[in-house]
Amino acid sequence: MTDRERARVLLGVNIDHVATVRQARGTTYPDLLEAASLARSGGADYITFHLREDRRHIQDEDARRLCQMPGVRMNMEMAATTEMLRIACALKPEDVCLVPEKRQELTTEGGLDVAGQLAAITGICGELRSEGIRPALFIDPEPDQIRAAAAAGVQVVELHTGRYAELRESSAVEVELSRLRRAVVQGQGLGLQVNAGHGLTVENVASVAAIPGVAELNIGHAIIARAVMVGLVESVREMKVAMQVEAIPQP
DSSP states (O other), rough: OOTBBBBOEEOOOEEEEHHHHHHHHTOOOOOOOHHHHHHHHTTTEEEEEEOTTTOOOHEEEEEEHHTTOOOOOOEEEOOSSHHHHHHHHHOSEEOOOOOEOOOTOOOOOOOOGGGGGGHHHHHHHHHHTTOOOEEEEEOOOOOOHHHHHTTTOEEEEEEEEEEHHHHSSSSHHHHHHHHHHHHHHHHTTTEEEEEEEOOOOOOTHHHTSSTTTTTEEEOHHHHHHHHHHHHHHHHHHHHHHHHHOOOOOOO
C-alpha cells in the first residue's frame, strides 16, 4: 500500500428523514423498505436508522421490517436504555450504535459520555454481543472517550463530526480535522474500528473520507435532502463519488 493509495470507505445511508416526510402527514408513504433498496442501488454499503425514544420518525414496525430485509446490513442507532436494548435484542440488526438522546434536540448534538457511565454502557454492550450484535459507540473525538470506549469492550467507535461540519473558517476547520486524525490514530492503536458521521455533505465529506483509518461514514440528512431534487439513487451516487478520494498520509 502506498501513501497515496485510494481510500475505500464504506457508506451507511441513514434513512430516518424518509420517515420524517411520512410522519408529517401520517401517511403510509414514502416506504422505508423502498428507500433502503434505492439507497443500495445508488451504492450504499449498508442502511442506518435511529429508533428514537420519542418515535419522531422511525417507528417500531419500520425497525422490524428493515431488520427483516434479506441481504441488507442494518445499523440501528439507539439510546442506551433498557427499552431499546430489549428491542434491539429482539430485532437483531447486524450493528447497534449507542447514541445520546435529548427530547428537545432537533438532531444528536454530541457524543455519548462513555467515560461518565462506563459500567452501564459496558453492560449493554455485553448483552448486545451475547445476542450476536456488534455494538458501537458514537463519541466525540476526545482521548478520554476513546479510552473509555476501548474499556467498554467494543470493537467500533463512530466519531462525531458535527463540530467539523459546522465550521466555516479554514484554520478552524483544519484544527478540527487534526483532532479527528489524532482520534483515528488513537482508536486504531487501541484496536478499534473507527467510523465517523454527522453533518457530512458532498461539500465537506472528502476531507473526512481521506483520513487514513476511517472505515465507514454514516450520512443521512444531506443525502435525503438532495434526493428531493435528483432522486435517492442519484443522491447516494453523488455522495459515493465525493467520498472516493485519496488517503492523506499522516505527517
